[in-house]
Amino acid sequence: MIHNKETIPQRPAPKGTIGPVAWLRGNLFNGPINSVFTLLGLYVLYLLVVPTVQWAFIDANWVGDSREDCTRAGACWVFVNARFSQFMYGLYPSEEYWRANIVFAMFAAIIAWMVIPRLPFKRWMALFALLIFPVIAYVLLHGGYFDLPRVSTHRWGGLMLTLLLASVGMIGALPIGIVLALGRRSNMPIVKTFCVIFIEFWRGVPLITILFMASVMLPLFLPSEISVDRLVRALIGLTLFQSAYMAEVIRGGLQAIPKGQDEAAAALGMTYWKRMGLIVMPQALKMMIPGIVNTFISLFKDTTLVMIIGLFDLLGIVQAALSDSRWLGFSIEGYVFAAFVFWIFCFSMSRYSQYLERKLNTGHKH
């Protein structure tokens, strides 16, 4: 008997099964039908991509300051360029842009701080972001204090307004949503009824209707001495609307936590709030990340609806710019730009949520 005591050395995979050619054969050309579809797909891509690139980059006009600088063969990015600061800040006076910039920078810094895991003092940062930052942002943007000239809210607009609406909506909706979700599962009849009615009312009405009510009907009901700023009205409407949706997302997460968890906590003598805050919520919130981020992304895009009540968010200011008689006819460029900015924000939110999921390992994949 021949015993080979040596292990057979590892050999490289056969030539035909690795490398780009093999990958192509395995994934795109494995069989005649798939090959045909691959070629067809490539052809359609070619048809779409080439004119788009031609229009958006090769034939496009990039520099200039009026419509005469555009040949109209391709995209006229001159328009977006000339209006860029307006798209960012709305009709905010240009000599006061620095105030908005500081708020932007602080906002970005806070987000970065919260997102990057290595940085310490997360808790304090969160408190700062929720309690102090809004005050600073209000004082800076609105002015009227410390010799800062007042800039009333009807001049706010652009991306600044979109971010403001979205972040106030998100930050406001989450706690209200949690309270509503807990209330709906509560055993106390009055609390439960109130929460059910609230959620069902706000979910049953389209956001457009709520904004219209807030902007058109509310001023008629209120006595004329009480005038609530229209931006504030929109913010309140948006937050309450989102909180109803958030409540249902969170309730879904709460349902998924086995009852035993709550009962075990109760057996340890924990009070209701301790049970919820230490046992149920941390588990539930982890699972709800996709749902919550989904709601946030939809809220971010829903903010464009404020355009119909005369607030110039990013899309609204693009449309207003399109109606300047000196820039008529560049609607595609304007809309493409708005879509691009929205995509950047929504995509980053989505990536962050995927990262969070991985980090908190909510899928219980182990």
Next chain:
Amino acid sequence: MFNKKHLALLASAGSLSLAGMATAQADTLEDTIERGAVQCGVSDGLPGFSAPDDDGNWQGLDVDVCRAVAAAVLGDADAVNYISLNAVERFTALQSGEVDLLSRNTTWTTTRDTTLGLNFTGVNFYDGQGFMVSRDLGITGADELDGASICIQSGTTTELNLADYFRANNMEFNPIVFDTSEQTVGGYQAGRCDVLTSDTSQLAALRIQLDDPEASMILSDVISKEPLGPVVRQGDDLWFNIVKWSLFAMLNAEEYGVTSENAEEMLNSENPDVARLLGQDGNYGEGMQLEADWAYNIISQVGNYAESFERNVGMDSPLEIERGVNALWNDGGFQYAPPIR
């Protein structure tokens, strides 16, 4: 017992707030002076009438009405807070006091004037539905449009006016309806229709969005009446007069040849009409509780009606709308201002 008390309390609170409302609305002038700015409701973007320019300043024919009122009342045409309003909320915003003045291409109709508690103060643009055709067709008048296919934007009175006009003239047409004005232009451009119809002010804006604007022309025939003007709340006659005469001052200035450039020289004019207009002979602002130089402020800061027209919608603007019926009465148009005397 408690209920009765409660009701009485509610009632008194209600009447108080009503009284508060009445006084607040009756003193628009006082409120404006206290605030230091006119709250002016404008469109959220209409070429030539109100739109923000590259620097974020509002420009347009409707905007100039706001500026004129601010110049007359506060002496500063820039002292305006522009509130952009869409078509639905414009009247509510005025009724609820959110704006003092609505200058938003609003057509003056019986219903709006008599049932909404509002007053139209005049007409700053006589609009009407017109037609745009390709020059190649060789059409010169609307009566030659029998059998044409016509691009229309849906949901506007344009559709009704068009049907009325063709029925009244015993002609046929083939409507091709689009949702937005961009789609309508696209349809016209793609050759899906021979004719595009809309209000003439809009047609001019649509025309310059075409690839070759010169190849199309706007017919001079107009088939509907759309007088556009500023609107104020009913019940504050002082404010009503101020807005009304701010526009009249601009028209009178054009008639007497006073412009923003020569207004200062004109202060020494021998012409009694000019002297009265510019407050050099008597104080005609007194009845409106304004200073004698109210009209001078309007003209020197905003300009006369011709300047405003040409700058925003006329030949000095991309829209290139002709004066037409918007010329002065002694120049073949409808614009006629009562004399300042």
